[in-house]
Amino acid sequence: MTGFDAYQLPEEHQEIRDAVRSLCEGKVAPNAAHADETGEFPQASYDALRSADFHAPHIPEEYGGAGADALATAIVIEEVARACAASSLIPAVNKLGTMPLLLAGSDELKRRYLAPVARGDGMFSYCLSEPEAGSDAASMTTRAVSDNDHYVINGAKRWITNAGVSEFYTVFAVTAPGERSRGISAFVVEKSDPGVTFGAPEKKLGIKGSPTREVYFDNVRVPADRMIGKPGEGFKIAMRTLDHTRVTIAAQAIGIAQGALDFAKRYVQERRQFGKAIAEFQGIQFMLADMGMKLEAARQLTYAAAGKSERGDADLTYFGAAAKCFASDAAMEITTDAVQLLGGYGYTKDFPLERMMRDAKITQIYEGTNQVQRIVMARELLRG
Incomplete structure (x- = not known):
């Protein structure tokens, strides 16, 4: 090659x-x-x-x-x-x-x-965030107490994607109180485990077809062999996971942006004003050029990060954060401009762009806000 x-x-x-x-x-x-x-x-x-x-x-x-x-x-x-x-x-x-x-x-x-x-017999969700532990995940309060050959889990997790639909859940809980990140362990919990219940679906701005709910654990007894890794390794596992899966959020963002750009391109070539297609106006062309440029830059960064994820490169933490941050910011800008290109039509539900703009917003927030991504990138840069 x-x-x-x-x-x-x-x-x-x-x-x-x-x-x-x-x-x-x-x-x-x-x-x-x-x-x-x-x-x-x-x-x-x-x-x-x-x-x-x-x-x-x-x-x-x-x-x-x-x-x-x-x-x-x-x-x-x-x-x-x-x-x-x-x-x-x-x-x-x-x-x-x-x-x-x-x-x-x-x-x-x-x-x-x-x-x-x-x-395809069941989906798998990820339970890290809590009502008082979002960006500061190490402050979680969900507890898992050892009881012979089981752990008993009590607590609540918030913002859990596909909660209630998924059959399986990776749950992070404190097994050594007072140890912060070193006292957190990870477990597999099943939807059918006694004591697992779900809150009402959140009423969200976008991605409405993907249910988001709280998950509650009331004396949920989990066999000790369902621990993922060793006791106290949960937080490290959670952060390593996000290094890989931030790439998937970047991919989601560029997909949303591509869908918006594709629709907007067709529209401006068909929509006529002042006797010609609005795609012939230089102002429109400049908008399309910027949209396409940002999208392709985001895609290339995302694919590079995906390669690093596959290889487990040492700089994956930086590239995963960079891809997620850049792609989601680009998606928000591109979908907003796509709505603008349709004018009043873009603001209606008769066309899909307002949905795409609403959907794009969450990519700047979940799996670590873009402010957190910038902190991650800065730390990696300063670390050399």
């Missing part, structure tokens, strides 16, 4: 893009507006993704998965998000929830829980 080959998407990855795009245009995009309007989980989209092995493509083949690498997984998420941002959280959150297992889980734990996710 020559140095220039690194800047060209491999043929197999382009084939994945084409397959996902074809599927989503036919079986995911038609559900997007309804999911946004009703706030209902897009089950038809899940079924379509599951039928093609795009619901959790990152699961290794040895556990029955497609074995997609980090770049291929990012492309899947990008293409689903181009059609429906809420549906893109199916493969994205399945990766988020299972990444701790892939990084630190025992072989037995992986076999037990990755296989059903690969089959």
